[in-house]
Amino acid sequence: MRQSASIRLSLAFVLVAFVCLLFADLQISTSNPWQELGRLALGVVTPDFAAVDYLGKAVIRTLAFAFVGVALGAGGGFMLALCFRHRVIRAGCAIIRAVHELFWALLFLQCFGLHPLTGVLAIAIPYAGIFAKVYAEILDETDPEPAHALPASSGRLSTLLYTRLPLAWSHLVSYTAYRLECGLRSSAVLGFIGMPTLGYYLESSFAQGHYSSVGALLLIFYVLIATLKLWVRPRLLPLYLMAAPFLLGSGLPIAWSNVSRFLTQDVIPAPIRSGEGIAGLGPWLGDLLTDQALPGILNTLLLTQIALVLTGALALLLFPLVSSHFTRRLSGTAGHMVLVILRSTPEYLLAFILLQLWGPSMLPAVVALAIHNGGIIGHLIGQRSNTLRLRPDAPHGVERYAYEVVPRLYGPFLALLFYRWEIIMRETAILGILGVATLGFYIDSAIQEIRIDRALVLILITALLNIGIDSLARHLRARLRLRYRANSRQGC
Amino acid sequence: MTSLTLHEVVADYGEGRVLGPLSLTLSPGERVALVGKSGAGKSTLLHLMYSHWRHRNAALIPQQLGLVDTLSTFHNVYMGGLPRHSIHHNLITLARPFRRDIDAIFPLLERLEIADKCWNRAGELSGGQRQRIAAARALYQAGSVLLADEPVSSLDGPQAAAAMTALTETYDTAVLAMHDVELALRFCDRVIGIDQGTIALDQPSRRLATSDVLPLYAS
Amino acid sequence: MTHRLMWLLGATLLLVTPVASAEPFVFTAIPDEDETRLQKRFQKVADYLTDELDHDVRFVPVKSYSAAVTAFRNDQVQLAWFGGLSGVQARERVPGSRAIAQGVEDTEFRTYIIANEDTRLETDAGLSDEMRDLSLTFGSKSSTSGRLMPEYYLREHFGEPPEETFSRVGFSGNHSRTISLVASGAYQLGAVNYAVWENEVEAGEIDTDAVRVIWKTPRYPDYQWTIRGDIDDRFGDGFTEQVQQALLTMDDPDLLESFPREGFIKADNDDYAVIKEVGNELGLLDP
Incomplete structure (x- = not known):
């Protein structure tokens, strides 16, 4: 049936x-698509690693944005997961994860400009919404009995730390690690709108028909993702997380007046703004x-x-x-x-x-x-x-x-x-x-x-x-x- | 401590009634053995008691033990004492236990003969060892009443007796679901027999012999 | 626990923006054609201005027209090479900012409508009903020569919005891409900046048999250098003047060719009144 x-x-x-x-x-x-496609095919199979001057830097930036963005998203998402019961939190998370990273980035570009904060928040915010939901689901899927067997008045936080968290830990970690793969993709994609990641050069090379550079960039990207398990080790993670914020680059300085202008003018509908x-x-x-x-x-x-x-x-x-x-x-x-x-x-x-x-x-x-x-x-x-x-x-x-x-x-x-x-x-x-x-x-x-x-x-x-x-x-x-x-x- | 009572409690599962209505009173210093064949409603009754008395510092050893497999024996036992410590203390203990707490918990583990497994993860241990961790947790909690569901079912004779001695020395008020009738008569002063969700027998254990209880297990 | 701590640490570090010793003078440009070419062109300009002004001048590339305007508005760049429309957008949002120089050619700029050979539209065939129901690509959505002016003239001729005249209307992103999309036949028609077209024809990068110019728009003002209004307060009295002079006296053929412009002449905001008007008319600017 x-x-x-x-x-x-x-x-x-x-x-x-x-x-x-x-x-x-x-x-x-x-x-007549064949001429262009032929060049593309040729370029992809003859990747030219020398053609991309900033390859190493782009890779590091891609990783740094992914690490910092996902880490902040995971931290924020975890906090939110703990109060996911509340309708307001659930609705808020649904909204922030329903908006694509690119749109977050386009909005943050308006107030922070080409500063790393734009890219980091563009990843961290929607990811926090996703993490909150999935973390909450994982925590809910844990065996409730250990928490039940605790003495009364053990306190919510202690109960969480001693029962649900250790029970869910391996699932939380593996989900987070896998989200890092998504973070790498998001980080690369943010390059399309100007963040200094792989996508930046990918888009340029593509638009200009430098297909051998495209081939090289794609290959590097595939290798990064395919080998993720080899270099993302629990022991190395603290090292990456410590280093990542320093490797984001400095971008252009933020003027905080832009943030307040964004919030008090830009987002106000035109008829109201014009009186x-x-x-x-x-x-x-x-x-x-x-x-x-x-x-x-x-x-x-x-x-x-x-x-x-x-x-x-x-x-x-x-x-x-x-x-x-x-x-x-x-x-x-x-x-x-x-x-x-x-x-x-x-x-x-x-x-x-x-x-x-x-x-x-x-x-x-x-x-x-x-x-x-x-x-x-x-x-x-x-x-x-x-x-x-x-x-x-x-x-x-x-x-x-x-x-x-x-x-x-x-x-x-x-x-x-x-x-x-x-x-x-x-x-x-x-x-x-x-x-x-x-x-x-x-x-x-x-x-x-x-x-x-x-x-x-x-x-x-x-x-x-x-x-x-x-x-x-x-x-x-x-x-x-x-x-x-x-x-x-x-x-x- | 005043007596613990249940008044006309019932438990339903889906459409059907699995327990009750029944009432009972547990006086301080009374150790009750719950006997009856499996499915009679012993576990249900224990959980009902726990939900009624939890806030009077009841300690629970459920049948599934309620251990956190990813944490060590020490931490599982320490959980019995979470409310006694501040949140920082609990937090730090998770990363690095305090000497003081180890000194308090180690003798309990020694007494139950699992001190050598103190830092092993609970998930790695055998059924008998896990059962003793749950017992040690109840001992460390040192609550006012113990509610235990087959707490020594996976232990052999002498080990079971030792664990029962330890538990009954710490808890003079307790309700223990037991399938080993002799052990029940030896460590408890009152026997309540459950049959089809109701109390079929309620006698001081000194008046009972094993043979008086056996009919409850007949189908 | 240590992880949580590190995240916090990371977040704090992020917020600490580096403090430069002497504020560099930063400029950008709308990405209207191939990036490598832009990078090369404007790096040369940056070096030239650094010498002329005796001040650290940097070029920052951006990915879209709006990003250029936003960077200018956010004061992350102080000078920009804008198109007609993006310049108006920027100056409307930054009070006091003004156009200071334009290319000699920019007083009478134009757009070419190009067609793939399969359309059988001949060179200089002009606007005709044979163009109806073909597909057409503009350049960037905020491009003056790639969108605003051609759309204006197409509307004027056909008496309706382009979406109704053509079977499909797209936005390629930049002029180089418009040419390649029309060459491949992905779009049958395209609207392209005449300077980029001439430049690529000269460089031999276009197969003029496969793509041909079927119509040239009337002339209109386009590109210009626009500078913020608060520059003198921040970089010293007369700095705006110096920047303008440096641009106007730029005579290195190598530098000028890369734009490509004969040279630069003075400009002011009023030169672009017509662009503003058309922008309002097409609903691309708020009146």
Whole structure:
């Protein structure tokens, strides 16, 4: 019965995606992409490490921003997790994590400018919201009995420190370590808007067609992420954390008057600032909603729903690459590498490459999102499949896939897909900056026009949309009783 | 200390009633053995007592022991004394225990013959050793009443007797769920038999022989 | 516990901004074309100004037009090479700031509308209904030559917003990218800064068979150097004057070629009144 409910739901999602396809602009319009793509392919396979002057510095900055941002986020998130019961805290965390790092950075750029604080806070704040939620879930999943057996009046803090915390510790640590991988990605992505990280040079090299530098930068990025486990050791962590703040660079000095100007002028809606008062607010907001927010919401939803279904399909196709039920040792290693590349390449770059290939439409964005997210879910489902024990005489090949493995993994697969739903929507933001007319596009326009008041309203709408999708997904998960342990839902 | 009482308490699980309504009074200095076959409601009754009496400094040894596997034996035992110390003291102890506390806890561990495991993590130890950690925690807590659910079930004869002696010397008021009837009669002065969620037997132990209790275990 | 302490330590250190001994004079520029070229060009300018002014002058690159305006507004840079629109945006937000110099060419700047060969639109074909329902890319959203003026003239000609004339309207980000997107056919039409176009044609980087100029806009004022109003108080009396003189007397052909400009002449805020008007009309500036 439950099985058929999840199949029905899946079909409904596929149907919705098909309806979205009718409204989405997915035209292929390039006439001569091959020359540029050929150069790109050549560049990526002939990486030129000498071409990037500031390579070492960029790597250090990327690491430093990731470490400091994630550490602050983890510290703040932990504090918040302890009072996650309170509705206000929960709602606050939902809002701060619903806003993409890039938007936080664009806002902080307004008050702190090109100072490291901009990048650090842009990572730390949304991460604190995510950490708070997941830490709270992990703490809730611990065995309550030890705390119950403590003498009465042991005190809340002592109870926490002696029972729930040590019980949850290993899960907290492994989740935090994995978030560091996400932090590296975020840190790199912040380069796209001017932080001195790998993304900065990646974007430049890309825009200028220096594809050998692109190859070098991507390779370094993959290696950083793939070897994370080798150099992030508990013993070395204090050392990294001590060093990181000093390696952020100094950027440009902060003038604190800008912060107060940001808070008292920039964010105030234009009609109020210009003295029109509340009366002018209605038309201002109305225009903003009908001209920008509504089309933005529509495109965001179209893009999200199509990308979600394509992500699911891709994940189901990709997971055998890393599943021991379908691979041998050598092909398994190759499969792992393919998935690492798919999931660590920033969507922005994927979309940019595909834009060259297919021309400007929603298609590059849809495919970029699906490749990246399909890579992540495929990886997780593949790992999960390795815990399955099949009977010795189980069929092989396609029959094994269709009869033995997929039916067992379909529940966890759907659960993961629903967890990623909101994340996919959040990521449409970056692609907006590339020109797909999602909410992110209009936010970027408002920032370009230095109309922070408009940007803020649109960011808030984006956040609410994310929260809406998140609660819908939660509702569906609860109805189908789909669960996936907080700690195992890895993927940024 | 005044008597501890339960008045017409019940426990439900889902639709069904698993315990009660029942009432009982525990006088200071009274040690009660709860007997009855498994599923009769002994553990439920103990938890009910704990929730009613926790704030009167009751100590609990649950059947699952309630140990924190990732912490050492010492820390698990120290937990019995959390309310006696300031929060800083507890915090520092987590990183580096004070001599004074080690001196207080070590003899308890020696008495239960697990002093050599003082700094091992609880998760690494055997069932019997873990059970003695939970007992030591109750000893260190030195509360007003002990509520223990099969506290020595994984210990062999002499070890079980030693642990029971230690527990009963510290706690003259206690409720112990026991399946070993002889041990129950030896260390308790009152026996309460539970059958199908109600009190089927309530007698001073000196008037009972093992054979009087056995019918409770018959199906 | 030690970790928590270190995080705190890290946070505190972050807030301590380095104190420079003598305040450097910092400038930036809108990133309107390839970054390596910009970096090279403006590093040369920084060196030149350092010599001329006998003061530490630094160039800071930014990633977007708005970042340039924000840095200027936040006083993280004191001087900037802005486009027409970004200059107006910046001066509106920094009272007292003014345009002090522009390129000789900037009094009569223009935009080229370029087309991919597959559109079969001929060189100098002019604006025509054959352009309808093709795709078009502007440059940056706040670019004067890449967006504001071409959009203005396209609206004027077709009598409707570009989104209605063309099948798709995009923003490439900068002029170099506009050219490469039109060359690849990703967009069929593009609006590009004429100076960047001529420069790249001269450098042989454009296949003029694949991309051709189909229309040139009328002339309008564009790029200018804009300086903050409080410079004399902070860097000494007459510093603004010195900066302006240094820019106006710049005659090293190597330096000027990299812009590319013949030389620099005086400018003031009123030169850009028309840009402000058009900006208001298109809703890119708040009236």
